[in-house]
């Protein structure tokens with residue numbers, strides 16, 4: 001499916017230091033924050049696109065007005081003065097109607113809807129702190145290192161492993177289409193209901 | 204990222220007419236299943252729709268930073 005992208009997290013967005021001890025919470029939250037940032041970027045990108053290309057700014061009123069396009073509507077009209085066998089018994093009539101451009105632009109929201117974080121962790125230390133609410137309640141903080149896969153494969157003496165890069169943290173990001181935001185759906189619905197055909201001017 | 208349920212109501216009978224913007228641009232008309240009226244994109248608006256579709260494609264391929 002074109003809508004779905006599976007990719008391991010890469011680039012500057014998420015780059016934990018595998019060799020040092022990490023807090024398990026930050027290890028899990030980092031890819032989630034990256035995904036959330038990606039979602040925000042996608043939504044703002046689309047909103048900017050709508051305002052920039054599907055609307056025109058009216059400087060006088062300081063409002064955005066939708067760009068309109070013209071559509072044609074063809075319909076067969078029966079000429080009652082003719083007989084069914086006649087050549088021009090059914091005449092094709094074309095009328096025009098206008099529609100906001102955004103009604104025919106295939107907009108859809110795409111967003112990260114599933115993030116799978118998969119890693120093995122060696123717990124190296126455990127600390128705890130008292131929660132704000134209860135004196136008796138203590139919360140643990142687990143610290144650890146992401147397990148290094150090279151340690152599991154030490155049988156081969158000739159092939160040396162690049163230990164840094166083989167630390168196992170697999171982040172699977174799934175992006176899927178979401179329904180359009182309610183605001184855009186309302187605008188589309190409003191315009192769709194107001195479609196009025198008008199006769200084509202004969203030139 | 205194609206909006207699968209793209210449709211506009213038939214100006215004659217309000218029945219939803221499903222359409223595809225890329226096909227509209229090639230001159231294809233879409234007919235109403237109820238009253239067989241056919242809708243198409245007028246030639247004067249073709250350029251504007253074409254340009255906007257190119258911009259949308261740019262937006263989709265732009266890398267998220």
Ligand SMILES: [Zn+2]
Pocket residue numbers: 213214215216217218235236237238239240
């Ligand atoms: Zn109809």
